[in-house]
Amino acid sequence: MSQDPLAFRVMNEIGIIDQLGRTALEAVLPDDLTVPQFVVLNHFVRLGGERSPSDLARIFQVTKGTMTSTLQRLEAKRFIDMLPDPEDGRGKRVRITDAGRAAREASIAAVAPVLAQIEAAVGAEALATLLPALSRIRAHLDAARDGPAQTR
Amino acid sequence: MSQDPLAFRVMNEIGIIDQLGRTALEAVLPDDLTVPQFVVLNHFVRLGGERSPSDLARIFQVTKGTMTSTLQRLEAKRFIDMLPDPEDGRGKRVRITDAGRAAREASIAAVAPVLAQIEAAVGAEALATLLPALSRIRAHLDAARDGPAQTR
DNA sequence: CATATTTAGTTTGTTATCAAACTATATGGA
DNA sequence: TCCATATAGTTTGATAACAAACTAAATATG
Numbered sequence: 001m002s003q004d005p006l007a008f009r010v011m012n013e014i015g016i017i018d019q020l021g022r023t024a025l026e027a028v029l030p031d032d033l034t035v036p037q038f039v040v041l042n043h044f045v046r047l048g049g050e051r052s053p054s055d056l057a058r059i060f061q062v063t064k065g066t067m068t069s070t071l072q073r074l075e076a077k078r079f080i081d082m083l084p085d086p087e088d089g090r091g092k093r094v095r096i097t098d099a100g101r102a103a104r105e106a107s108i109a110a111v112a113p114v115l116a117q118i119e120a121a122v123g124a125e126a127l128a129t130l131l132p133a134l135s136r137i138r139a140h141l142d143a144a145r146d147g148p149a150q151t152r
Numbered sequence: 153m154s155q156d157p158l159a160f161r162v163m164n165e166i167g168i169i170d171q172l173g174r175t176a177l178e179a180v181l182p183d184d185l186t187v188p189q190f191v192v193l194n195h196f197v198r199l200g201g202e203r204s205p206s207d208l209a210r211i212f213q214v215t216k217g218t219m220t221s222t223l224q225r226l227e228a229k230r231f232i233d234m235l236p237d238p239e240d241g242r243g244k245r246v247r248i249t250d251a252g253r254a255a256r257e258a259s260i261a262a263v264a265p266v267l268a269q270i271e272a273a274v275g276a277e278a279l280a281t282l283l284p285a286l287s288r289i290r291a292h293l294d295a296a297r298d299g300p301a302q303t304r
Numbered sequence: 305c306a307t308a309t310t311t312a313g314t315t316t317g318t319t320a321t322c323a324a325a326c327t328a329t330a331t332g333g334a
Numbered sequence: 335t336c337c338a339t340a341t342a343g344t345t346t347g348a349t350a351a352c353a354a355a356c357t358a359a360a361t362a363t364g
Contacts, residue, residue, distance in 0.1 A: 319352090
């Protein structure tokens with residue numbers, strides 16, 4: 001059980017947490033929102049303005065294809081608008097709609113208790129300590145990634 | 153960027169690490185093995201013997217349906233055998249094949265440098281410190297999960 | 305200026321994952 | 335013994351994610 005290398009055990013634990021956490025959040029999210037969909041809405045409310053799909057792909061570290069799919073689903077729910085970029089014939093501009101803002105508010109309300117429980121169970125200090133180490137791992141993996149396949 | 157609750161930021165970081173780490177490992181794994189497939193093979197080599205599919209689903213915290221899929225792919229590659237359980241007409245017994253053992257050895261060799269790099273970049277102590285906190289988060293999410301939907 | 309290269313976005317095909325529905329066998333209680 | 339319930343596995347129908355191939359528009363180079 002513990003003959004596995006340390007880094008492997010950490011990755012393992014991270015994988016399971018990601019899965020359980022994602023499932024727990026999606027169980028309470030309204031409007032059949034998924035975590036990635038919520039995260040995009042949250043971004044627009046917090047930072048406002050408009051973004052291109054490839055901006056968003058870069059920000060959230062997913063491929064362009066993945067972002068295309070997430071945005072299409074959000075647009076189908078009328079939570080974002082996709083407009084042609086007037087400055088670039090290839091580009092698009094994404095912005096949140098009023099319905100999207102409302103869905104984000106409802107999501108925050110639904111998700112807050114779940115997050116609060118985690119914080120209570122693990123301790124705010126422990127979480128705060130975790131964060132920098134996680135960031136280092138992320139930074140390493142990000143840098144080690146060879147040719148960023150597709151403007152991820 | 154940091155108005156998000158602590159627990160949310162941690163979950164976010166974990167999600168990205170999971171994704172980047174998974175992709176990095178799968179890039180080097182032989183025989184088109186995926187991480188879940190490798191993890192199952194690794195388990196059999198480390199602990200030996202036979203397991204039922206639902207044992208494996210429980211051990212790796214995935215649903216039975218997910219485990220069915222992973223086992224079918226491993227069987228197609230001839231890396232495991234699936235036998236009827238002589239004691240239970242509903243059950244199956246899974247065990248690794250020689251080819252499976254060989255694939256696991258090759259995988260370990262391929263994956264080791266990637267893990268070593270992570271360990272070097274983050275530091276063994278930092279990883280060791282991370283582990284208990286991660287375990288607490290996992291334990292909480294595991295416990296908070298309502299009716300374990302399907303003998304997950 | 306014309307062609308080559310890069311960039312923006314989409315599409316395709318594969319795997320993982322979940323929940324829920326379904327089949328078949330086992331077990332428990334009346 | 336018989337029926338109800340629980341358990342083992344599979345299947346179905348979603349979403350997310352990747353890589354790779356593809357279209358179209360923009361930029362760079364000769």
